[in-house]
Amino acid sequence: MRWNVLRSSPKTTIERAIGAIALVLAALGPLVFNQYWAHQILIETFLFGIAAASLIFLSAYGGMVSLAQTALFGIAGVILGNLATRGGPGGTSKGLHLGWDPTVALVVAIAMTTAIGLMFGAIAARSIGIYFLMITLTYSVITTYFLGQVTLVSGFSGIGGINRYTPSWIGDLTGHPNRLYYVSLVAAVFTYVLIRYVVRTPFGITLQGVRDEPVRMSSLGYNVPLHRTLAFGFAAFLASLSGVLYVWWSGQIAPGNVDLPETISLLVIAVIGGLARIEGAWLGAFAFIIIQNYVRGFTFPFLGFGGTLFGGSFNTVIGIIFLLIVLISPDGLMGIWDRALAARSRVGRAGPSAEAPARTGG
Amino acid sequence: MTEAPLETRSTEPTLRVWGVGRRFGGLHAVNDVDLEIVAGERRAILGPNGAGKTTLFNVIAGDLPVSSGRIELFGHDVTAAPARKRARLGLARSYQQSRLFLNLTVEDSLYLAALGVRRGHLRPVTTRRDREMRERAREAARRVAIDDKLGEMVGSLSHGEHRQVAVAMALASKPRMLMLDEPASGLSPGERQLLTDLLLALDREITLILIEHDMDVALRVAERVTMMHEGRVIVEGTPDEIRANEYVHELYLGAPQRDE
Numbered sequence: 001m002r003w004n005v006l007r008s009s010p011k012t013t014i015e016r017a018i019g020a021i022a023l024v025l026a027a028l029g030p031l032v033f034n035q036y037w038a039h040q041i042l043i044e045t046f047l048f049g050i051a052a053a054s055l056i057f058l059s060a061y062g063g064m065v066s067l068a069q070t071a072l073f074g075i076a077g078v079i080l081g082n083l084a085t086r087g088g089p090g091g092t093s094k095g096l097h098l099g100w101d102p103t104v105a106l107v108v109a110i111a112m113t114t115a116i117g118l119m120f121g122a123i124a125a126r127s128i129g130i131y132f133l134m135i136t137l138t139y140s141v142i143t144t145y146f147l148g149q150v151t152l153v154s155g156f157s158g159i160g161g162i163n164r165y166t167p168s169w170i171g172d173l174t175g176h177p178n179r180l181y182y183v184s185l186v187a188a189v190f191t192y193v194l195i196r197y198v199v200r201t202p203f204g205i206t207l208q209g210v211r212d213e214p215v216r217m218s219s220l221g222y223n224v225p226l227h228r229t230l231a232f233g234f235a236a237f238l239a240s241l242s243g244v245l246y247v248w249w250s251g252q253i254a255p256g257n258v259d260l261p262e263t264i265s266l267l268v269i270a271v272i273g274g275l276a277r278i279e280g281a282w283l284g285a286f287a288f289i290i291i292q293n294y295v296r297g298f299t300f301p302f303l304g305f306g307g308t309l310f311g312g313s314f315n316t317v318i319g320i321i322f323l324l325i326v327l328i329s330p331d332g333l334m335g336i337w338d339r340a341l342a343a344r345s346r347v348g349r350a351g352p353s354a355e356a357p358a359r360t361g362g
Numbered sequence: 363m364t365e366a367p368l369e370t371r372s373t374e375p376t377l378r379v380w381g382v383g384r385r386f387g388g389l390h391a392v393n394d395v396d397l398e399i400v401a402g403e404r405r406a407i408l409g410p411n412g413a414g415k416t417t418l419f420n421v422i423a424g425d426l427p428v429s430s431g432r433i434e435l436f437g438h439d440v441t442a443a444p445a446r447k448r449a450r451l452g453l454a455r456s457y458q459q460s461r462l463f464l465n466l467t468v469e470d471s472l473y474l475a476a477l478g479v480r481r482g483h484l485r486p487v488t489t490r491r492d493r494e495m496r497e498r499a500r501e502a503a504r505r506v507a508i509d510d511k512l513g514e515m516v517g518s519l520s521h522g523e524h525r526q527v528a529v530a531m532a533l534a535s536k537p538r539m540l541m542l543d544e545p546a547s548g549l550s551p552g553e554r555q556l557l558t559d560l561l562l563a564l565d566r567e568i569t570l571i572l573i574e575h576d577m578d579v580a581l582r583v584a585e586r587v588t589m590m591h592e593g594r595v596i597v598e599g600t601p602d603e604i605r606a607n608e609y610v611h612e613l614y615l616g617a618p619q620r621d622e
Contacts, residue, residue, distance in 0.1 A: 202477060202485045202492060205466070209474045212463040219423055220478030220535065221449035230484060 011341050026185055030178045039177040044289045046184035047245040049282035050191045052270045054238035057195050059275045061204060062231045063211035068136040070266045071143035072117055072236045074258030076243030078147060080109040081159035081253055093160040094151055103167040110240045117236020118229060125228035140263045148255040158254025162247040173248055184245050188282065191238055195278050207231050268322050274332030283333050291318055376401045376539055376569045377422065382431030384417050391417040393593035404570045406584035410613065413590040415573045416458055419543055423455045424448045436538065450479050452538030456528040456545060464517035468508060468527055471516055472499030475534035502534035506560060522553050539569040546576045558582055
């Protein structure tokens with residue numbers, strides 16, 4: 001093959017081509033896809049992809065699997081709802097209704113969520129593996145019950161009508177859902193580019209060292225808990241973007257958006273996409289949302305269950321798909337993709353591959 | 363190598379260890395050890411398996427806290443200091459099980475080693491200083507002759523290459539004191555020769571402490587040898603004195619399973 005001189009370049013070329021096609025399709029989105037696809041499936045894919053990317057970033061580059069990303073996503077939404085909305089006639093929505101300028105509210109919501117993430121991170125940073133997982137699960141549970149029980153800021157019914165209070169530079173989203181489509185797309189591309197950039201900076205390379213060998217890192221002079229804490233804060237920042245987009249999209253946020261099933265859903269998205277590569281975040285979100293949208297009404301033949309109870313047959317179907325993907329490829333759909341490409345290039349070269357095994361984790 | 367005359371070198375201790383002990387439950391892995399190492403010295407620590415050599419390294423480097431005693435490094439009391447503070451004073455070490463960054467490239471690993479003792483770990487932007495660190499990383503790779511593998515993932519390298527990377531990582535931070543834990547283990551005779559040459563050519567400013575099972579490497583490089591057994595220092599002397607010591611022979615050199 002002509003590419004042989006530049007190692008690993010066929011893969012990069014194919015991926016760049018696919019990425020470019022996806023980006024062009026996404027940019028033309030509302031023209032190419034029907035309304036349901038553009039305004040439901042794709043916006044959801046973009047915004048849940050950002051939340052999943054924050055989880056995958058921590059996992060792939062920091063070696064930390066966090067269950068707190070959904071909680072942070074919700075915290076950002078709730079803060080924005082409290083700051084931006086005004087209590088109006090007929091408004092049954094809970095919350096403080098401070099009626100701040102939406103731009104200020106947006107900045108404060110993101111900043112506060114990042115700060116809470118840093119605090120969460122500082123506590124969890126000294127734990128690893130299952131202990132880290134449990135601590136972050138605790139954050140998720142605490143957040144759900146805090147929002148449910150503190151009726152001043154949320155209550156179980158949550159805050160509604162948030163999408164009516166958007167910054168003037170974005171404009172009305174309810175009347176012009178294409179605006180939200182592009183805002184979400186830009187945020188998703190921004191998140192992807194930012195992560196790809198950050199992992200090559202001193203901070204990012206250091207984080208990968210911490211992932212591989214924390215003990216070695218301290219004896220090289222690094223403050224390992226501080227690095228983990230800051231990485232967690234960065235991931236909280238990304239999760240907050242996703243939370244803000246979510247409340248602009250759905251208009252409301254309630255404890256039910258951050259509870260255990262939702263926390264697990266985000267983990268499922270990240271695992272289906274693949275915990276080792278950032279691209280997996282949007283791939284996983286897309287697969288998840290497609291399945292969610294199209295199998296809801298599906299009834300299992302002979303077994304007869306399905307229908308609309310307990311989310312319809314969706315949970316069963318997604319569970320089976322999740323199981324299959326994890327069994328076939330621990331690195332999710334991106335892992336299957338990597339292996340397919342590796343196999344293809346082996347066949348292409350028709351000889352023993354001199355290349356290292358497909359690397360995972362950055 | 364001929365011994366450098368001691369008078370020309372500073373005799374100020376780089377490392378002082380007083381009555382250091384480390385217990386694991388009922389086991390005294392290191393027991394009441396005194397050690398004094400002057401600047402620029404080449405010291406080998408020998409002893410059979412389980413003598414406490416690596417544990418002594420771990421407490422000196424700060425990877426393990428001491429159970430008793432005091433440690434002074436470059437004139438600072440570091441008994442309670444974390445490993446990263448000791449690294450910043452100029453101490454670099456390697457590990458017996460190499461503890462390498464298997465998912466990073468050789469260059470990134472050496473870059474991390476060079477950056478660790480500097481400021482700016484948390485910078486989310488790449489600057490000119492990083493180019494300097496990368497140059498330093500490549501220089502360390504050249505010193506151990508691994509510069510042809512700079513772009514390779516560490517996880518894809520051979521055992522011998524892992525040992526080279528481990529030594530290069532210890533060098534990349536430009537340390538004042540270098541502690542190597544069995545750098546020659548698992549190396550081919552040719553690789554051992556390269557390693558010995560590298561250690562002999564090491565800048566005299568750098569103090570070197572070496573744990574080594576390979577007596578050829580250890581006794582050629584070291585000027586003084588500390589012999590440990592069951593957590594204690596039993597003999598200290600020049601390589602010739604160690605070779606001549608009957609107790610050492612009985613304990614180690616004459617043992618049927620000479621570890622070479």
